[in-house]
Amino acid sequence: MIVQILGENCYRVDDTQRSAIAQLDEDLLEALDKKNHARFHSLFEQLLARIRQYGQQLSENELNNELVLPDPIILAPDMTVAEAKKAIRPEASRWRQFIQTEWAVALLVLVISGLFVIGFLELSGDPREFIQIGSNFIDRVGPSDVIRPDPATAYPTIGYDGQFCYYIALDPVNAHYYIDDPAWVCQPFCVNSR
16 A cells, blocks of 8 residues: 655555554544544554554655556644544535435425426416316305406316315405305414414
8 A cells, every 4th residue: 555644755555564554544533533632643643653664665766657556545744633534534515414404305395396386387377277176166256356267167066175275365355255164264374372
């Protein structure tokens, strides 16, 4: 394995030292996780000493002629805990952090639902396609100028409760004339907490 110590040299470390270096590396990560600065610096010095002792310095000629130079482990003798953390475990971008939250799922559902609604409206052009309006309520005589039957539409006799919400959205003041049981249907809008 090739290890570079910044400000010094590159070292080729024999594979016989791989397990010892791996153990030091594991201990370093543990010290980082526990934010144990003293232990981190002690282990880091041990790691640098092991690399210097058992590693073979590569000459400039060897570095230039090295055909396969694996991603070198780059260490700086004066590396701080914060720098080591950033080098070993770079912080995830804000986007990566966001996509791992429940808000990302909610946004995805909202976007897909929005695309569905927009696509549906592009095809039919009429938001009333989402509502099952019944003739026994839309045909009632009332003072509203906006709640009235469409002559081009054949309504079934019975509709669903969604029609009442539609009437309330169209004309909140006069909707109660077109609703089956206004006190019950409008209850969510008029709840009185005691």
